[in-house]
Amino acid sequence: MNNRGRDFIPFHAPDIGEEEIRSVVETLQSGWLTTGLKVKRFEEEFSKYLGCSHAVAVNSCTAALHLALDAVGIQVGDEVIVPTMTFTATAEVVLYFKAKPILVDCEPDTLNIDPLDLERKITAKTKAIIPVHMAGQSCNMDRIMEIARRHKLKVIEDAAHALPSRFNGQMVGTIGDITCFSFYVTKTITTGEGGMATTDNPEWADRMRVMSLHGISKDAWKRYSNEGSWYYEVHFPGYKYNLTDIAAAIGIEQLKKCDRFWTARARIAAAYNEAFAALPEIRTPACIPNSQHAWHLYVIQLETERLRIDRAEFITALKDQGIGTSVHFIPLHLHPYYREAFGYKPEDFPTATRVFERIISLPIYPAMSEKSVQRVIAAVTDVVDKNRR
Secondary structure (H helix, E strand, O other): OOOOOOOOEOOOOOOOOHHHHHHHHHHHHHOOOOOOHHHHHHHHHHHHHHOOOEEEEEOOHHHHHHHHHHHOOOOOOOEEEEEOOOOOHHHHHHHOOOOEEEEEOEOOOOOOEOHHHHHHOOOOOEEEEOOEOHHHOOOOHHHHHHHHHHOOOEEEEEOOOOOOOEEOOEEOOOOOOEEEEEOEOOOOOOOEOOEEEEEOOHHHHHHHHHHOEOOEOOOHHHHHOOOOOOOOOEOOOOOEOEOOHHHHHHHHHHHHOHHHHHHHHHHHHHHHHHHHOOOOOEEOOOOOOOEEOOOOOEEEEEOHHHEOOOHHHHHHHHHHOOEOOEOOOOOHHHOHHHHHHHOOOHHHOHHHHHHHOOEEEEOOOOOOOHHHHHHHHHHHHHHHHHHEO
């Protein structure tokens, strides 16, 4: 039965309350809209929440990754190891330096970067690793940090999905050399658009802060306040990556709700896990021991050998029942640019190529009602039942 007329359950919906609205209105009424005291407060509260020494707010996670690579000294001709199972931003920032992204296959269960393949890809030109905590499940950071330290490599964590995630009890954002977070509208907390870089290294934090605003001397934003001066100096050719106070006003209130949001997503994930355990056609997300999954995404893998339809048809069948989905991600080696620029082939990354044909991201967001969760479960079960081999 076609159910397109029913209320559509989106893949994601942001949870914005009266607190965020009031905070934005207060900022608008203050007359200070761009980078200012609200951004500074957001940085301070974010670093306190994670337990790191420094947090630098910027306008996207992509900007944070770019600044992080700049801070650790990536140069032309260097190689940076990147998982193929990620969004394009993770690798494209490497190309900004005319450096080379070296793609690595993923683990079949977590979809995170495969440490064995990672170590095989290290050469004399390798300078850094960018692990991505897929869907909010932390990578094996003990193994990655051990490899990095042995080979004298920097670790820039792409934690766009990983707030709040933990590995062996330690918050993601306090493990690698620099960690980069996203506050895009679909993420676990949002500022609409935005990002943050965290580190315990004061020199890297200062460099990222300066480079985020045209390479002008530190606290350049103060030149328009009563604390500042008209005089400024450009120390480096920097970028325009600063976050606005309007965005930070949203972020401050969202951060207060971060744990509550996580509890809601974890509840939904638990309901999905329990329901789908009875379906051998569905592989539920792997959770590694002694970790906290952020549950930014809930990614199932279809056991397509047990079904009469493929992933695309499965998605269409869910859409017909009013269920929004997505796919995270199309591996980088399958995109035209990476195929043509670096000669990557599907068989070069057998695990990522295989799982890509099976993965579907189901709706999971804090404002999702129990009724909606049960509708998703019923729809997935119905599609499986009707298409079982």
